[in-house]
Amino acid sequence: MLKAIVIDDEEKSLKTLVMILKEYCPGIEVVSEARNALEGIREINIHKPDLVFLDIEMPNGSGFEMLESLPDRNFDVIFVTAYNHYALKAIKCNASDYIIKPVDVQELVECVDKVIKRRETHSKEAPDMEKLLKSIRGKRPARLAVPTIDGTEFISIRDIIRIEAERSYCIIYMTGNRKLLLSRSLSDIEASLDKDMFFRAHKSHLVNLEHIKKHVRFDGGYIIMDDESKVVLSRRKREEFLEVMNIMTGGGKEENG
Incomplete structure (x- = not known):
């Protein structure tokens, strides 16, 4: 016992x-x-x-x-x-x-x-x-509420590839080449999302860790997402990002280049 x-x-x-x-x-x-x-x-x-x-x-x-x-x-x-x-x-x-x-x-x-x-x-x-x-x-909230002209759209969290701050609103980039505008600050959205699924790569960008395709060390360092978009990775965030990805991939090594 x-x-x-x-x-x-x-x-x-x-x-x-x-x-x-x-x-x-x-x-x-x-x-x-x-x-x-x-x-x-x-x-x-x-x-x-x-x-x-x-x-x-x-x-x-x-x-x-x-x-x-x-x-x-x-x-x-x-x-x-x-x-x-x-x-x-x-x-x-x-x-x-x-x-x-x-x-x-x-x-x-x-x-x-x-x-x-x-x-x-x-x-x-x-x-x-x-x-x-x-x-x-599996225990996280599954959807994010996004107000629209005619009501509210409840989008699947897993479908979000990245979220980019643009002045007083944010652009949500989703699978299927969809985009939604949300009149909230990036920090406000970040607080409502699972911190184990989304990473603040830069002051203007949140990325979904499940949609990261590649990390490129050159040209200052950036992330390539599943939709082939490129997101700048802040220098002060690089070590934390690599540590998080190391845990997610079971200790796998990143690719060169």
Whole structure:
């Protein structure tokens, strides 16, 4: 049986998760609970858990900050949070999984079973980050509302290739050579989109990571999209962009040229 600690500042969420674990996960023993990062560190040091269920946004430090203070951890981490825009950062922290609240019992059971199986076989293999990323993406809002003259058009997020700021409005470039005008700032649109799917390549451009075809290092650096359009990549964004693409492609190397 694996020893587990649940760390969440929301009392109702914490108690619900503990109840679900006790009822549906017989291979897990919840040995302690914590309501913030400081309590979490203390309980981890006392109980030496095998698995930690961790919220992200908490008082006295985030879940990420808590993990950074425990660099030599030998326990698995499953993030349980109401926000899906921390997914890439969770992956960089080598999370075993990432669950969006409200917790789905079947999803939780499957996450726990994967951890138990890996630990029972003493596998040192890292979690499948590509599958984890795809799973997280499946939980995002699927459409963006765009006001039109005669109403509102609900466009599929996946159909957006890039979004370009143009003075007081933005142009949304989509698959099928479609374009839409939206009277909102790029920053406003960016805030409503999944940060694990869209990347701010430049102050005037948001690109859909799933529609990136190639990164060219020459001529100052730019991105070629699926529709063959070219988007300038800001120098200060280059390292972050390459890191994100490295995670998305499972560590693949970029092409020369």
